[in-house]
Structure formats: C-alpha cells, structure tokens
Amino acid sequence: MKATKELLVFILAESSLELVPRELWGHPSVAKHASSKGKKAGELLLDRSYHHSAMLRLKDNGKRGRPDIVHFSLLEATSSPLYMGGWIDVYVHTIVDEAVHLGRSVRLPKSYFRFEGLIEKLFEERKVLSPDGSTLLEIRSQSLKELISEIRPSITIGLSRMGKRNDFGGVAKELFMHEKPAFVVGGFPRGHFCMNTSLNFDELYSCHELPLEAHVVIARIVYEFEKLLMI
Numbered sequence: 001m002k003a004t005k006e007l008l009v010f011i012l013a014e015s016s017l018e019l020v021p022r023e024l025w026g027h028p029s030v031a032k033h034a035s036s037k038g039k040k041a042g043e044l045l046l047d048r049s050y051h052h053s054a055m056l057r058l059k060d061n062g063k064r065g066r067p068d069i070v071h072f073s074l075l076e077a078t079s080s081p082l083y084m085g086g087w088i089d090v091y092v093h094t095i096v097d098e099a100v101h102l103g104r105s106v107r108l109p110k111s112y113f114r115f116e117g118l119i120e121k122l123f124e125e126r127k128v129l130s131p132d133g134s135t136l137l138e139i140r141s142q143s144l145k146e147l148i149s150e151i152r153p154s155i156t157i158g159l160s161r162m163g164k165r166n167d168f169g170g171v172a173k174e175l176f177m178h179e180k181p182a183f184v185v186g187g188f189p190r191g192h193f194c195m196n197t198s199l200n201f202d203e204l205y206s207c208h209e210l211p212l213e214a215h216v217v218i219a220r221i222v223y224e225f226e227k228l229l230m231i
C-alpha cells in the first residue's frame with residue numbers, strides 16, 4: 001500500500017452545472033419556474049427538464065442543463081471507500097468555467113431536491129461550511145487549465161469513448177504508478193470533450209465500445225483503484 005494519502009484526484013469536467021444565464025431570464029418557461037419556486041430566475045439551476053424550450057437558443061445547449069448528472073456522479077465518488085478513507089480529492093469543473101472544490105468528508109444529500117437547494121446556495125454564497133467551520137464546498141471562477149495548474153497532478157488521464165482502448169483495470173494501474181494522478185470524466189449528457197479540455201490530458205482512454213454514463217465510469221475506475229490500494 002502507498003504511504004501517503006489523498007493521492008488520487010478526480011475531476012468531473014465541462015459539467016452541466018450552472019445558474020440560469022441572464023439571456024434566458026425573460027423566457028416564459030424560466031419565469032414560470034422561478035415564480036413557482038419563489039426565487040429569481042438567476043438564482044435557479046439551469047435544468048433541461050424545466051427550461052428545455054428556453055435552452056434551444058443557448059450555445060452548446062446539448063451539454064448544458066443536466067445538474068442531475070453532477071448529483072449522480074458526486075454521490076458515486078463520495079460514497080466510495082476511497083473517498084471515505086481520504087484517498088481521493090474531488091472537483092467539479094463546469095461548462096461555464098467555474099470549479100467546485102469538495103472538502104474531505106462531504107455527505108451530499110441523496111435527494112435531488114435537497115442537492116439542488118444546496119448547490120443554489122453554493123452559487124449564491126460561494127462557500128458552504130460545516131457546523132464546525134470547515135469548508136464543505138467552495139466554488140471559484142476557474143477554467144479546467146487553471147484548476148489543473150493549481151492541483152498540479154503528476155499525470156492527467158481523460159476518459160472518453162474517443163480515446164485509445166484500455167480497460168478500467170489498466171487505467172487504474174497507470175494512475176497508480178504516479179504520485180498524484182488525476183482522472184477526468186465528462187459531466188455532460190452527450191458529445192465529447194472540447195479541444196480546450198483535451199489539451200490538458202497526458203492520455204485519453206476509452207474503456208468500452210459503448211458510450212457509458214459518467215457515474216458508471218467513475219464507479220469502475222474508483223473500484224479498480226481501491227483494489228490496487230487494497231482498501
């Protein structure tokens with residue numbers, strides 16, 4: 001077993017997580033949703049299930065408005081023995097270049113509606129603290145490149161169906177060979193990483209011929225890494 005902790009870094013990149021952008025505030029579907037929740041349009045998470053018609057005019061709209069993908073993915077990562085044992089640091093980079101930094105022992109709500117409320121509060125206050133004053137969640141304006149420069153991983157491996165073929169065990173082994181390795185999974189519903197994202201990768205691997213859900217890919221990499229750590 002390796003001697004040091006927090007060795008693996010996981011980044012969910014280009015994630016479908018943002019507040020409703022200003023250009024959609026006046027759209028009837030957004031105004032109706034805001035009034036039903038007693039909030040301003042700009043305080044709501046962009047969500048395709050409510051804002052589909054408004055989103056048709058948004059740039060890159062196929063990659064946006066799916067905060068449920070981030071919820072699923074974070075539950076998968078933070079419920080793992082790897083995270084509970086302090087072996088993995090978790091970050092969410094968003095499609096609009098913000099980055100959520102997760103603290104060490106975050107217990108995210110299993111209920112989507114409570115997760116939505118928590119993230120809307122995070123966007124408003126920029127930080128969520130635990131009762132003892134430690135930071136549970138913090139959001140910063142940060143591109144993926146800036147986030148990676150701050151983390152300084154020794155290798156950054158992207159996962160995509162468009163990558164070189166490998167299996168989950170092989171990717172975990174390659175990560176395991178490095179001191180502070182990072183793996184990156186897309187937090188969006190369809191499409192592929194944009195060029196600016198891919199430029200940050202040392203390797204890009206595909207682990208299956210099928211397009212898989214982000215949470216499945218995360219679960220498998222984490223599990224293979226746990227087996228190597230024997231935890």
Ligand SMILES: C[S@@+](CC[C@H](N)C(=O)[O-])C[C@H]1O[C@@H](n2cnc3c(N)ncnc32)[C@H](O)[C@@H]1O
Pocket residue numbers: 158159160161162184185186187188189190191192193205206207208209210211212213214217
């Ligand atoms: C729902 S997918 C995005 C859909 C995209 N059409 C695709 O095929 O990758 C979310 C993320 O899961 C990961 N992923 C999906 N399928 C994969 C595969 N076969 N091998 C490796 N990673 C995969 C990628 O990081 C991808 O960005």
